[in-house]
Amino acid sequence: MVQKAERKPSPRQKLLAAADxxxxNEGVHAVTIDRVIDKASVARGSLYYNFEGKDDLIREYLLGRHAAWTARVDEAVAEAKDPAEKILAVFDALGTLFAEPSYRGCSFMNAVAEAPADGPEIKAAANYRSWLHELFGDLVAALNSRNPQDLTDQLVVLYDGAVTAAQMDKSHHSAATARTLASMAVESSASRSQTAQAAG
Structure with a gap:
């Protein structure tokens, strides 16, 4: 049986991998286009054939990061059984991410910190934030919560706090702490809802 030869990555794929x-690791503005081209080992023309320029490459880099992270979160949430556990699964996914030796913080926070007001990083980060709020909003909607918006906001803040602490303190334990607090917030919200129903 003749085995098919593995398809070599295209110049576009090489450029995206190098840019990622x-x-x-070094920052979107600290890295020059020439360094990306050198690392990708492609002709300079390949970059401008596949991308409009550095801004376009940054945009695609952040889109790739977003897609990879949402896939991980979706998988973790899908494996959880009940609505409360699905919420906590998001923080479990964070803990796994933080524990990876290659983790160097949130790619969106890092990119926005360097970005000009009209940079592609701003829109990419806004899309990421919209996804995060929608994620927790949808998960909270499956709970019997009296104040779903309040709980959603609390979970987003806990998520953000865990990400910031992991980046600043170089420790993955912030995810476990945030998970504990998230569990308490979910239980408290459910208890208030049950009390209100009983009173009604």
Whole structure:
């Protein structure tokens, strides 16, 4: 049986892989286009054939980061059985991410910190934030919560706090702490709802 030869990555794929590694580890503005091209080992023309320029490459880098993270979160949530556990699964996914040796903080926070007001990082980060709020909003909607918006806001703040602490303190334990607090917030919200129903 003749085995098919593995398809080699295209110049576009090589450029995206190089940009992902360099941009994440060193910063989107600290890394020049020439360094991305050198690391990708492609002709300079390949970059401008596949991308409009550096801003376009940054945009695609952040889109890739977003897609990879949402896939991980979706998988973790899908494996959880009940609505409360699905919420906590998001924090479990954070803990796994933080524990990876290659973790260097949130790619969106890092990119926005360097970004000009009209940079592609701003829109990419806004899309990421919309996804995060919608994620917790949808998960909270499956709970019997009296104040779903309040609980959603609390969970987003806990998520953000865990991400910031992991980046600043170089420790993955913030995810477990945030998970504990999230569990307490979910239980408290459910208890208030049950009390209100009983009173009614």
């Amino acid at each position: 590694e360099l941009f994440y």
